[in-house]
Amino acid sequence: MSAVLPAAEPAPQTPFRRFLEEFFESKLATLGFAVLAAIVLVALLAPLVAPQNPYDLGKLDLLDARLEPGTKGGAGMTYVLGTDGQGRDMLSAILYGLRVSLYVGVVSGIIALTLGALTGVLAAYAGGRIEQFVMRVVDIQLGFPAILVALILLAVLGKGVDKIIIALVCVQWAYYARTARSAALVERGKEYMEAARGLGLSGTRIVLRHLLPNALPPLIVVGTVQVAHAIALEATLSFLGLGLPTTEPSLGLLIANGYEYLMSGKYWISFYPGVALLVTILSINLVGDQLRDVLNPRLAK
Amino acid sequence: MTVYVLRRLAQTLLVLFVTSGLVFGGLYLVGDPVEILVNPQADQEERARTAAALGLDRPALEQYWIFLKGAFTGDLGKSFVFGRSALEVIIERMPATLELAFLAMVMSVGLGIPLGLYAGLRPHGLAARSIMAGSILGFSLPTFWVGLLLIMVFAVQLGWLPSTGRGPTTEFLGVQVSILTWEGLRYALLPALNLALFKLSLIIRLTRAQVREQSLLDYIRFARAKGLKRARVIGVHLLKNILIPLITVIGLELGSVIAFAVVTETIFAWPGMGKLVIDSIFQLDRPVVVAYLLVTVFMFIMINLMVDLLYSALDPRVRIAEVKS
Numbered sequence: 371m372s373a374v375l376p377a378a379e380p381a382p383q384t385p386f387r388r389f390l391e392e393f394f395e396s397k398l399a400t401l402g403f404a405v406l407a408a409i410v411l412v413a414l415l416a417p418l419v420a421p422q423n424p425y426d427l428g429k430l431d432l433l434d435a436r437l438e439p440g441t442k443g444g445a446g447m448t449y450v451l452g453t454d455g456q457g458r459d460m461l462s463a464i465l466y467g468l469r470v471s472l473y474v475g476v477v478s479g480i481i482a483l484t485l486g487a488l489t490g491v492l493a494a495y496a497g498g499r500i501e502q503f504v505m506r507v508v509d510i511q512l513g514f515p516a517i518l519v520a521l522i523l524l525a526v527l528g529k530g531v532d533k534i535i536i537a538l539v540c541v542q543w544a545y546y547a548r549t550a551r552s553a554a555l556v557e558r559g560k561e562y563m564e565a566a567r568g569l570g571l572s573g574t575r576i577v578l579r580h581l582l583p584n585a586l587p588p589l590i591v592v593g594t595v596q597v598a599h600a601i602a603l604e605a606t607l608s609f610l611g612l613g614l615p616t617t618e619p620s621l622g623l624l625i626a627n628g629y630e631y632l633m634s635g636k637y638w639i640s641f642y643p644g645v646a647l648l649v650t651i652l653s654i655n656l657v658g659d660q661l662r663d664v665l666n667p668r669l670a671k
Numbered sequence: 672m673t674v675y676v677l678r679r680l681a682q683t684l685l686v687l688f689v690t691s692g693l694v695f696g697g698l699y700l701v702g703d704p705v706e707i708l709v710n711p712q713a714d715q716e717e718r719a720r721t722a723a724a725l726g727l728d729r730p731a732l733e734q735y736w737i738f739l740k741g742a743f744t745g746d747l748g749k750s751f752v753f754g755r756s757a758l759e760v761i762i763e764r765m766p767a768t769l770e771l772a773f774l775a776m777v778m779s780v781g782l783g784i785p786l787g788l789y790a791g792l793r794p795h796g797l798a799a800r801s802i803m804a805g806s807i808l809g810f811s812l813p814t815f816w817v818g819l820l821l822i823m824v825f826a827v828q829l830g831w832l833p834s835t836g837r838g839p840t841t842e843f844l845g846v847q848v849s850i851l852t853w854e855g856l857r858y859a860l861l862p863a864l865n866l867a868l869f870k871l872s873l874i875i876r877l878t879r880a881q882v883r884e885q886s887l888l889d890y891i892r893f894a895r896a897k898g899l900k901r902a903r904v905i906g907v908h909l910l911k912n913i914l915i916p917l918i919t920v921i922g923l924e925l926g927s928v929i930a931f932a933v934v935t936e937t938i939f940a941w942p943g944m945g946k947l948v949i950d951s952i953f954q955l956d957r958p959v960v961v962a963y964l965l966v967t968v969f970m971f972i973m974i975n976l977m978v979d980l981l982y983s984a985l986d987p988r989v990r991i992a993e994v995k996s
Contacts, residue, residue, distance in 0.1 A: 510682075513971065513972070513975050514926075514968070514971055515926065515927035517927075517931055517933065518930040518964075518967060518968075521930075521933065521948075521952075522693070522694060525694070525698065525952045525960055526693070526694060526697025526698060527697070598811070602813050605813055605815070606813065606815055606934055609815045609934070610815075610933070610934065611949075611953070612949075612952070622813075625815070625816055625819065628819075629819065629938075632819060632822065632823055632827070633822075633834070637823055640816070640819050641820075641823075644813065644816035644819070644820070647813055647816065648811060648812055648813065648816070651812075651813070652811040655807060655810060655811050656807070659807070
């Protein structure tokens with residue numbers, strides 16, 4: 371980690387290096403970042419790391435169903451986090467579930483960021499009636515809570531990974547559009563924009579190469595928070611039975627599956643996927659909080 | 672002012688119209704309610720009869736037109752499942768949701784403002800830091816999972832509070848309310864706490880940010896310099912000014928609590944509108960889903976409008992800006 375370089379060694383002050391240094395100043399944010407990196411890594415490597423392929427029905431043993439954490443199963447395998455109603459190793463199910471949750475959160479975030487940022491920046495650049503119309507739509511949509519909009523969309527679209535991504539994109543684009551517009555409005559008045567126009571560059575080039583990169587920092591901040599939101603929202607919708615199909619259980623679906631066993635005290639089927647979800651969201655939020663402080667020009671030292 | 676309100680109301684109609692079209696069109700494409708409603712052994716003829724009775728044999732556009740005509744007279748169609756007016760079914764469930772939302776807001780405001788005030792006034796103390804760390808946790812905890820934990824701890828392990836359902840109700844101003852008796856309140860405590868947790872964190876953070884921002888301003892220094900007691904400076908001068916933005920957020924959050932009740936009601940089997948709409952989505956009870964969405968969207972827009980009006984009434988600067996435009 372370049373951030374913990376001793377201060378005696380004067381590093382060249384590139385903006386990126388300064389950013390890294392400021393970011394890792396907070397212990398909490400560093401911890402959040404480390405945990406998040408670990409989570410992403412194990413989720414990506416789930417097929418290699420997981421003790422069992424939770425979707426290979428041939429490997430599951432119904433006799434091992436609902437075992438408590440730490441019990442040894444029939445085939446000699448120890449279930450560290452217990453097993454679910456079908457004898458599935460919970461640890462493996464959680465690792466695979468993390469994959470689905472992260473995938474849905476990140477993909478929907480990237481699409482929403484791209485769509486929203488383009489809309490917002492173009493609205494700011496175009497001005498006039500177009501800007502008014504776009505921002506009116508954004509305002510109206512942001513007036514409704516995300517869960518209501520997602521509920522409407524999923525009631526209409528049905529289940530599926532692609533469907534939930536569409537729903538999450540529709541929910542989130544407006545946040546990015548609003549942020550991108552206000553950032554672009556600030557940038558629009560600056561001198562380099564005038565210089566770009568004075569050089570006779572085309573509108574597309576000005577927007578894509580000059581305006582957008584400079585409007586990016588606030589978008590990144592909103593982006594981290596939104597990915598955490600998206601993951602939580604997907605889990606909630608899947609828990610309600612509206613999101614993902616049971617063939618690709620995300621963390622939310624795992625928690626829902628454990629719900630029926632909760633009353634009989636078999637807590638681990640719901641509990642551990644929830645812990646995984648919580649730790650994921652918490653670490654993203656910690657990183658996001660620090661990013662906001664570091665990238666905020668008002669708080670700059 | 673009047674023009675502003677009228678324009679907003681016209682906008683409301685437009686939004687309702689678009690939502691109804693979107694939802695109606697979408698639901699028409701998803702699955703056939705007749706399949707769910709009739710007995711699986713029913714023959715073709717009986718299916719056709721059911722479809723005709725519900726008006727499902729007509730073309731989609733005609734169905735929508737009939738719906739729109741009805742909607743203007745306050746008739747949002749008949750529930751396929753209950754066989755009664757969909758609006759009636761929803762309004763019947765509304766008090767349960769509203770009392771839950773009300774209790775949750777009371778909890779989050781009642782705890783959130785004092786905690787946020789404290790954290791803002793002594794930002795570097797241990798207590799303030801713990802409050803803030805707790806609020807990040809509250810933000811990150813998935814609501815539905817917390818609901819499960821609450822049931823697990825307080826209902827299953829400790830057995831202090833009932834896990835699901837709504838308690839006995841009493842009539843209050845013609846509405847069935849459960850939180851006025853202790854027995855009824857016991858049922859409402861866990862779901863309301865569940866619903867309040869996220870809002871509580873939000874209000875804590877917001878109050879703290881406001882306090883920190885405002886306490887640097889001149890009017891606070893001036894009040895101090897005048898030799899006013901600390902309690903008066905905080906309780907009157909500071910609180911008045913931080914309340915303006917807070918009221919806006921609290922108002923908007925009231926709407927989002929009503930929407931989020933969908934989750935909490937499902938976990939705690941609370942018989943409100945939220946649970947009704949989830950059940951209706953699964954049963955393809957199209958009229959109830961459409962009616963729920965229209966009612967909620969309408970409530971939402973009204974809340975937003977009232978918050979805006981309240982805001983301009985509370986903050987003189989907003990009023991001046993409006994006159995100019």
